[in-house]
Amino acid sequence: MAIITIKDLQKTYNSSQVPVHALNGVDLTIDEGEFTAIVGPSGSGKTTLLNIIGGLDDPNDGQVIINDTEINHLSRAEKIDFRLHHIGFIFQAYNLIPVLTARENIEFILELHGIPKSKRRLRSNELLEAVGIPEKADIRPRQLSGGQQQRIAVARALASSPRFILADEPTANLDSASADNLLTIMEELNKKEKTTFIFSTHDARVVKKARRVVTLEDGKIKSDSKK
Amino acid sequence: MLLKIAWRNIWRSPVRSWIIIAALTAGMFAGIFSSTFMNGWMKQRLRDGVETETGHLQIFRNNYQNSRKLSLLLPPGEITKVSAHPMVQSATERIIVQGMAASAETARGIRILGVEPEMEKNVLNLHEKVREGSWFDSPYSKEAVIGEKLARQLKIDVRSRIILRFQDLDGTLTGGAFRVAGIFRTSNTAFDGTHVLVRRSDLAELTSIPSGKSHAIVVKLQNAEDAMHVAPQFEETLEDADAVPWKELSPELGYITELSNTYMYIFVVIILMALAFGIVNTMLMAVLERTREIGMLMSVGMARSRIFIMIVLETVMLCTTGGLLGIGAGLFTVWRLSSTGIDLSIWATGLTEMGFDPIVYPEWDAVLVLNIAGMVILSGILASLYPAWKALKLNPSEAVRVI
Ligand SMILES: Nc1ncnc2c1ncn2[C@@H]1O[C@H](COP(=O)(O)OP(=O)(O)O)[C@@H](O)[C@H]1O
Numbered sequence: 001m002a003i004i005t006i007k008d009l010q011k012t013y014n015s016s017q018v019p020v021h022a023l024n025g026v027d028l029t030i031d032e033g034e035f036t037a038i039v040g041p042s043g044s045g046k047t048t049l050l051n052i053i054g055g056l057d058d059p060n061d062g063q064v065i066i067n068d069t070e071i072n073h074l075s076r077a078e079k080i081d082f083r084l085h086h087i088g089f090i091f092q093a094y095n096l097i098p099v100l101t102a103r104e105n106i107e108f109i110l111e112l113h114g115i116p117k118s119k120r121r122l123r124s125n126e127l128l129e130a131v132g133i134p135e136k137a138d139i140r141p142r143q144l145s146g147g148q149q150q151r152i153a154v155a156r157a158l159a160s161s162p163r164f165i166l167a168d169e170p171t172a173n174l175d176s177a178s179a180d181n182l183l184t185i186m187e188e189l190n191k192k193e194k195t196t197f198i199f200s201t202h203d204a205r206v207v208k209k210a211r212r213v214v215t216l217e218d219g220k221i222k223s224d225s226k227k
Numbered sequence: 228m229l230l231k232i233a234w235r236n237i238w239r240s241p242v243r244s245w246i247i248i249a250a251l252t253a254g255m256f257a258g259i260f261s262s263t264f265m266n267g268w269m270k271q272r273l274r275d276g277v278e279t280e281t282g283h284l285q286i287f288r289n290n291y292q293n294s295r296k297l298s299l300l301l302p303p304g305e306i307t308k309v310s311a312h313p314m315v316q317s318a319t320e321r322i323i324v325q326g327m328a329a330s331a332e333t334a335r336g337i338r339i340l341g342v343e344p345e346m347e348k349n350v351l352n353l354h355e356k357v358r359e360g361s362w363f364d365s366p367y368s369k370e371a372v373i374g375e376k377l378a379r380q381l382k383i384d385v386r387s388r389i390i391l392r393f394q395d396l397d398g399t400l401t402g403g404a405f406r407v408a409g410i411f412r413t414s415n416t417a418f419d420g421t422h423v424l425v426r427r428s429d430l431a432e433l434t435s436i437p438s439g440k441s442h443a444i445v446v447k448l449q450n451a452e453d454a455m456h457v458a459p460q461f462e463e464t465l466e467d468a469d470a471v472p473w474k475e476l477s478p479e480l481g482y483i484t485e486l487s488n489t490y491m492y493i494f495v496v497i498i499l500m501a502l503a504f505g506i507v508n509t510m511l512m513a514v515l516e517r518t519r520e521i522g523m524l525m526s527v528g529m530a531r532s533r534i535f536i537m538i539v540l541e542t543v544m545l546c547t548t549g550g551l552l553g554i555g556a557g558l559f560t561v562w563r564l565s566s567t568g569i570d571l572s573i574w575a576t577g578l579t580e581m582g583f584d585p586i587v588y589p590e591w592d593a594v595l596v597l598n599i600a601g602m603v604i605l606s607g608i609l610a611s612l613y614p615a616w617k618a619l620k621l622n623p624s625e626a627v628r629v630i
């Protein structure tokens with residue numbers, strides 16, 4: 001069943017002298033439970049696509065429908081609330097709140113949901129376990145390695161069990177072992193928690209782990225293959 | 228958790244935060260210190276004024292106060308009625324005349340108070356301010372007790388003779404020679420330069436004021452604060468009498484407290500306004516540095532209102548820390564100094580001239596301190612609004628984009 005339907009998405013940036021057509025008519029449907037990689041060279045429009053799906057940015061034309069909701073028609077406040085309840089975000093870097101410990105970063109999202117303390121603790125324990133670093137619970141991001149930080153970011157994104165997770169080049173700053181490790185964890189969580197994952201990458205080894213690969217080039221879908 | 232985040236955020240740039248905290252501490256310390264200092268000083272002046280000069284209230288014949296006519300006398304026996312009032316602790320009668328005091332050298336315009344020396348002691352404490360000689364010793368000679376400043380001006384000493392000239396009840400010029408029994412010094416030099424006290428009976432005789440009559444009854448109440456509402460009661464029970472509470476007897480004393488409070492608030496507001504610019508600047512920097520982080524927070528679903536509150540909390544906590552440290556340091560200093568006092572004798576000549584004691588005992592006032600604390604928090608909130616609003620305007624997609 002489709003949870004994201006994208007129709008003829010257009011995005012042009014006018015901030016520089018020459019308008020940049022970052023997306024030129026993207027049509028895409030994402031089904032529940034997918035583990036999909038968006039690949040393409042730098043500048044092909046991956047970040048733009050993910051940001052528009054998550055409502056961080058608005059398209060010039062076209063639609064993004066998530067479970068009957070057209071996200072770009074929501075107000076700014078509604079978008080934030082929508083993200084809180086339905087979407088998990090993972091960025092390339094700077095994912096975590098530096099003044100909070102690993103555990104507090106996870107529980108912060110749960111607190112935004114108004115989940116009581118005891119339940120927050122149960123869920124954060126479960127997720128710290130799932131990403132394999134329960135011993136780092138009380139450590140702040142600065143003292144974690146890049147790979148560990150991204151694992152906490154994955155745990156945080158999953159905390160409130162969103163419908164899907166958007167990850168923009170989550171492994172770009174990681175060495176290959178950590179990248180591999182992170183992908184394995186994401187894959188397990190995709191199966192265990194039945195959370196849909198959409199991640200962009202231009203790393204061939206990461207691409208191999210995906211069950212569906214959508215290739216972007218110059219803001220258009222060039223190929224779309226499922227394993 | 229918002230509180231936790233805000234508090235920890237403050238310590239991300241400890242040096243920057245400490246600078247703001249130190250500035251606030253210094254500012255609030257100055258505010259508290261100067262205000263308690265002023266407060267103590269003014270209260271002291273007030274007490275002195277009431278206890279040695281005016282009493283809690285004075286009763287005159289109608290119109291006496293503005294005309295000062297010798298003939299406007301209170302009838303005999305009024306003092307018994309006044310003393311009978313339950314709130315009155317003690318009272319004494321006075322005859323008051325304007326005149327001249329002359330020594331062999333020179334002369335000065337003065338006010339002569341004809342007092343009952345023993346009664347006077349129960350109402351005012353001027354007798355305790357006698358530095359040389361004594362407070363009327365021999366009832367067999369005409370004696371005067373004069374201020375130190377006047378003694379200096381007339382170049383006379385204890386036991387010297389002083390000539391007092393004034394008009395009697397019929398307007399005829401009269402006078403007499405008095406022996407200086409004592410010389411007093413209050414904290415109000417102006418008072419000391421213009422007052423001569425003699426026995427009421429001596430003055431009554433010279434002015435031919437019938438015995439028992441007086442110009443003023445000086446009253447000491449159980450409680451100074453009652454003066455305002457006891458006064459009208461006397462006006463009702465006594466015929467043709469004005470009862471004037473201390474605040475009106477010496478209006479400048481009444482203004483003094485208000486003035487010192489106003490001064491303090493202006494002072495604190497100026498300090499806080501100056502600091503507010505520093506705070507706004509610091510918080511803008513903090514927001515700017517965290518553009519990406521704030522974008523991330525919006526991306527993961529933190530509502531704008533919470534982000535706004537976070538920045539406000541951060542600012543308020545920063546200000547409160549500095550404010551509390553400053554208020555604490557100020558109160559501690561005040562507490563240490565409240566018994567020893569601060570000796571201003573180096574500048575004291577000028578100060579006593581204005582009626583101030585050279586040693587000041589700072590006194591703090593809870594309402595004042597609470598108001599200052601409130602003002603610190605309020606300025607924290609005001610200073611945070613612009614930076615917090617700036618944070619809200621961030622566009623999450625721009626903020627999180629890796630360049
Ligand atoms: N804010 C922006 N203003 C102008 N051009 C932009 C902006 N963001 C992205 N672009 C341009 O849009 C195109 C797509 O960018 P992006 O979505 O970041 O690609 P990718 O993530 O695949 O590297 C690029 O040519 C980029 O330079």
Ligand SMILES: [Mg+2]
Pocket residue numbers: 046047048168169
């Ligand atoms: Mg990108």
